[in-house]
Structure formats: structure tokens, C-alpha cells
Amino acid sequence: MLGVNKFVVDDEQAHIKVNKEICSACEPKPCTFACPASLFSIKDQELSFDYAGCLECGTCRVVCPHAGVAIEWRYPRGGFGVHYRYG
Amino acid sequence: MFDMAEEKFTAIVVGAGPSGSTAAYLLAKEGHDVVLVERGTAPGSKNMYGGRMYSHALNRIMPEFWKEAPVERPVAQETITFLNGGQSVSISCSNMSWATGPYHSFTLLRADFDAWLAAKAEEAGAMLACGIRVDELLIDGGRVIGIRAGEEEMLADVVIAADGVNSLLAQKAGWAKMFAPSQVATGVKQIIELPAETISQRFQLEGNNGAARLFVGDCSNGMQGGGFLYTNKSSISLGLVINVGELQRCTVKLCDIMEDFKSNPHIAPLIEGGEVAEYSAHLVPEAGVAMMPQLYGDGMLVAGDAAGFVLNLGYTVRGMDFAIASGEAAARTVIEAKARNDFSRQGLSRYLDLLKQSFVLRDLEAYRKAPEFLENERMFKAYPKLVTGLAGKLFTVDGAPPVHLMKMVLGQIKQSGISLIQLARDSWKGARNL
Numbered sequence: 001m002l003g004v005n006k007f008v009v010d011d012e013q014a015h016i017k018v019n020k021e022i023c024s025a026c027e028p029k030p031c032t033f034a035c036p037a038s039l040f041s042i043k044d045q046e047l048s049f050d051y052a053g054c055l056e057c058g059t060c061r062v063v064c065p066h067a068g069v070a071i072e073w074r075y076p077r078g079g080f081g082v083h084y085r086y087g
Numbered sequence: 088m089f090d091m092a093e094e095k096f097t098a099i100v101v102g103a104g105p106s107g108s109t110a111a112y113l114l115a116k117e118g119h120d121v122v123l124v125e126r127g128t129a130p131g132s133k134n135m136y137g138g139r140m141y142s143h144a145l146n147r148i149m150p151e152f153w154k155e156a157p158v159e160r161p162v163a164q165e166t167i168t169f170l171n172g173g174q175s176v177s178i179s180c181s182n183m184s185w186a187t188g189p190y191h192s193f194t195l196l197r198a199d200f201d202a203w204l205a206a207k208a209e210e211a212g213a214m215l216a217c218g219i220r221v222d223e224l225l226i227d228g229g230r231v232i233g234i235r236a237g238e239e240e241m242l243a244d245v246v247i248a249a250d251g252v253n254s255l256l257a258q259k260a261g262w263a264k265m266f267a268p269s270q271v272a273t274g275v276k277q278i279i280e281l282p283a284e285t286i287s288q289r290f291q292l293e294g295n296n297g298a299a300r301l302f303v304g305d306c307s308n309g310m311q312g313g314g315f316l317y318t319n320k321s322s323i324s325l326g327l328v329i330n331v332g333e334l335q336r337c338t339v340k341l342c343d344i345m346e347d348f349k350s351n352p353h354i355a356p357l358i359e360g361g362e363v364a365e366y367s368a369h370l371v372p373e374a375g376v377a378m379m380p381q382l383y384g385d386g387m388l389v390a391g392d393a394a395g396f397v398l399n400l401g402y403t404v405r406g407m408d409f410a411i412a413s414g415e416a417a418a419r420t421v422i423e424a425k426a427r428n429d430f431s432r433q434g435l436s437r438y439l440d441l442l443k444q445s446f447v448l449r450d451l452e453a454y455r456k457a458p459e460f461l462e463n464e465r466m467f468k469a470y471p472k473l474v475t476g477l478a479g480k481l482f483t484v485d486g487a488p489p490v491h492l493m494k495m496v497l498g499q500i501k502q503s504g505i506s507l508i509q510l511a512r513d514s515w516k517g518a519r520n521l
Contacts, residue, residue: 001277001342001363001366002366004363004364004365004366005365005366005367008128028335028336030334030335030336030337032340033334033337033338033339033340033341034273034331034334034335034337034341035341036273036275036341036342036345036366036368037342037366037368038340038341038342055366055367055368055369056133057273057274057368057369057370058252058253058370059273059331059334059341059368059370061253062265062266062268062271062331062370063268063331063334063335065335067265068265074220074255075126075220075253075255076126076220077220077237078126078128078217078218078219078220078236078237079128079218081133082132082133082367083127083128083129083132083133084131084132084133084134084135084197084198084365084367085132085198085364085365086196086197086198086278086322086364086365086367087131087132087134087135087136087196087197087198087201087365087367
């Protein structure tokens with residue numbers, strides 16, 4: 001579904017960073033279900049996250065049981081990220 | 088990009104959404120130096136919502152704005168549908184006067200509309216600076232004096248934080264707490280393209296009239312939330328809004344719930360043959376006054392989604408009219424503060440009065456208990472089941488022995504697991520709080 005969107009991916013900076021240690025220990029990992037773009041997944045028992053298709057909604061930041069600690073959340077740098085043509 | 092370190096603005100408006108652009112437009116019109124800072128490369132490129140704006144707030148500021156604004160369709164038909172498996176019950180209301188001047192509400196797309204509104208601010212004399220993410224507030228002695236974006240610093244008498252629901256500026260100032268998951272909802276939406284004539288025929292709409300539909304029941308997997316559908320000129324905005332507190336416990340992917348919604352037998356025929364053109368997501372402030380940050384203080388005002396100004400009553404969902412009116416109140420506050428050259432907390436306290444005099448805080452106060460009422464899980468599970476079950480019985484003829492209405496209703500209520508006392512209490516609360 002993300003393929004239809006227009007993105008300008010920032011290859012130099014990830015705007016969202018996850019803390020591998022805290023996230024691996026997190027039991028429910030609600031981010032893997034709640035992220036509308038489904039960018040959080042479990043690979044080799046570790047949380048894997050790809051910021052490239054981010055819709056910049058902020059759901060992960062709020063849904064995280066370790067909010068404020070496990071996820072370092074910012075908007076992409078100016079000019080980068082999703083570019084809605086409809087909205 | 089541009090050097091304005093030496094210059095000091097009257098106002099820096101952060102966020103070129105409806106709230107920020109309205110504030111910048113009104114300030115610039117009065118001749119004030121105002122810069123409108125937007126992180127997207129074009130205003131609107133980061134913004135999404137469900138699909139409809141009630142006209143009243145903007146019409147007061149720009150009379151008959153629809154003559155030039157990129158709106159899609161005036162809404163002439165409202166429908167609420169209860170979904171339960173293969174069953175559904177709809178309550179529909181059409182009003183042709185909604186689709187003649189002064190148009191009651193319009194469906195519109197934010198990329199076009201927000202760009203237009205920001206251009207109005209620019210035309211009025213505001214400086215529009217796009218592609219700039221504001222990183223920090225500049226604070227001096229507890230007073231906001233400007234912003235920092237990358238290496239760039241800008242100074243102003245006042246900063247208007249219209250930076251959206253995530254409200255990083257209000258949080259950085261310590262004016263807003265990080266909201267609780269149950270205070271916000273995640274909205275997801277697909278734009279589904281269809282020919283304009285197909286949409287008009289499918290929804291039985293005359294000419295360019297539009298339809299707005301809300302769905303409650305199993306579209307949200309029983310979670311607090313619901314579905315929406317708005318007809319644009321040649322596309323449909325279809326989506327779901329689900330409370331994040333609920334999502335925290337959900338073990339089905341939200342994007343899969345959205346796909347299930349699309350294949351629901353009551354939805355699929357409406358979008359049949361359509362092409363998905365965009366998939367977007369956004370948070371929606373849902374807790375009303377309970378999540379309101381500090382709205383004004385030394386050198387800063389908070390407006391729009393950043394202030395939590397959204398009102399969802401279940402049958403109407405409003406955000407843009409609140410955003411516009413709060414942007415207007417912010418601008419008027421700054422104009423008065425400038426005349427006295429007092430941008431202190433005291434000097435900006437007029438903002439609260441103006442919000443209370445306008446519908447913004449009046450309506451949010453009047454419906455302060457609505458969010459709590461809508462947290463009742465019976466609204467999303469038992470009642471849709473009850474309504475669809477009852478209507479299903481009413482319209483079924485299958486040779487079974489007759490059951491009079493009273494017995495039918497009581498039987499269905501019993502089956503739904505809702506006690507008569509609960510039903511009475513919910514009806515009473517609903518009638519009082521919505």
C-alpha cells in the first residue's frame with residue numbers, strides 16, 4: 001500500500017530510532033501491530049524498524065509501553081519524509 | 088536559505104495548517120511582520136484528516152471562500168451505519184439546503200486546500216518558509232523569544248505553535264504533557280479514485296453534491312473507534328479512526344483491519360473498481376479539554392490540533408473549524424498585544440477570553456463529558472449488534488410465529504447482554520452529554 005505514496009527518503013538521518021535492548025525485552029510490542037505503515041517487525045527475535053515508509057503520524061511514540069525511553073521520535077528533517085499529494 | 092537573524096518578527100507561526108495559516112493571514116492583513124514556517128516542502132504536504140470541513144469558521148473570516156478555495160463537494164447527505172457481520176442499519180439524512188450557499192460543509196483534500204490557505208496568507212504579506220523543521224524554542228528567562236531550525240535562529244515577539252497534534256513545541260516549553268494513549272486515536276485513510284459520475288450515481292448524489300458516512304461496529308474490531316467515508320469530486324476518502332489505548336492491546340495489524348474494512352460487504356460495493364492513490368495516517372486528539380495544554384504564556388500561544396481542539400461526538404467530527412477559529416483568536420490576541428507591546432503571559436491572556444467567547448472553548452466545555460461517554464465499549468460492540476439484530480428481525484418474513492414489537496425488542500436486548508438498567512443509564516448519559 002505504501003508504494004502509492006510519494007516519499008523523499010533522508011538517507012543520512014533516521015528520524016525515529018528504537019532502543020534495541022528495551023524493545024527486545026518488550027513483551028507485547030504493540031508497535032508491530034499499531035504502526036499504520038507496519039514498519040515495525042520482528043526479525044531474528046529482534047525488533048526491526050524501517051523509517052523509510054513512515055507516515056509521520058506519531059502512533060509508535062504514543063502506543064509504546066516504554067514511551068519516551070525506547071523510541072527517539074522526531075519529524076524528518078525539513079523537506080524529507082512523506083509528501084501527501086491528496087491528504 | 089535565507090538569513091533573518093537580524094530581523095525580528097512580530098510573530099513566528101509554526102505550521103502552515105488551517106490554524107497557522109489563518110493566524111498568519113489575519114496578522115499579515117493587519118500589516119504585521121509574520122513568518123509562517125512549515126516543515127513540508129509545500130503547505131499541506133504533511134497534513135491529512137478524515138475528509139470534511141464545516142464552513143462556518145472560515146466563512147466568517149473569508150466570506151464565500153468556496154468561490155476560490157479548492158473544495159471538493161458540498162455535503163448534502165449524512166449517514167451513520169451500524170455494522171455487524173453481514174448485517175447493517177443506516178440512519179441517513181439529506182438536506183439540500185446544506186448544498187447551497189452558505190454551504191454547511193465541504194469535503195476537501197488537504198494538500199490542495201492547505202496550500203491555498205497558506206498562499207492567502209502569503210498574498211496578504213506573510214513570509215512563507217517551507218521545508219523547515221523547527222527544532223527548538225529559543226527561551227530567555229522563561230520567556231519564548233523565537234525558534235531554532237538547524238543552524239538558523241529567528242526571533243519574534245510571539246511564537247504561535249500551530250504545529251499539529253504531536254505538539255512538540257508545547258511539550259518542549261513544558262506546557263503540554265505527553266498524552267496518554269487513550270487520549271488520542273490513530274486515523275488511517277486511503278484515497279480511492281473513481282470517476283465523478285460513478286461517485287454521484289453510486290451515492291445517489293445530485294450534480295456535485297457530496298456524502299459523508301460514519302460507521303460504527305465491527306469495522307474497528309470492537310475497539311473504540313469507527314470508520315468514515317467522504318466523497319470527493321473524483322475520489323473517495325475511506326478510513327478508520329481507532330483509539331490508541333485500544334491499539335495498545337490489539338494483536339491485529341492496523342493496516343490489516345483497514346483492508347478488512349475495505350472488503351466488508353457493506354463497503355466493498357461502494358469502492359468497487361476504484362484505484363488506491365494514497366495511504367495516509369495521522370493522530371487525532373480525542374480527549375477534549377482533558378488534554379488541553381497550557382494555551383498561552385510568556386511569548387507563545389498554542390492553537391489548533393496542538394491545543395487538542397478537536398470534537399468528536401460520534402455523529403459529527405470537527406477539527407478544521409476549531410483550528411481556523413483558534414488561529415483567528417491567536418491572531419487577534421497578538422494584534423492587541425502588539426498595540427500594548429505586552430507579550431507577557433498577562434498580555435496574551437486575552438487568548439483565553441477570545442476562545443471562550445468563540446465556539447472553540449464554548450463547545451469543548453459543553454461537551455466535556457462526551458469523550459468519556461464514547462469510551463463506553465458497549466457503543467462499539469453491544470449496541471451495533473442490538474440495532475442490527477432488531478432491524479434484521481423487524482424486516483424478516485419467514486413463516487415463524489408472530490412476535491409483537493415489545494417482545495421482540497426485549498428479546499433482542501436480552502440477547503445483547505445489556506441490562507435494562509445499563510440501557511437506561513447509557514441513554515440518559517448519551518442524551519445529556521452528546
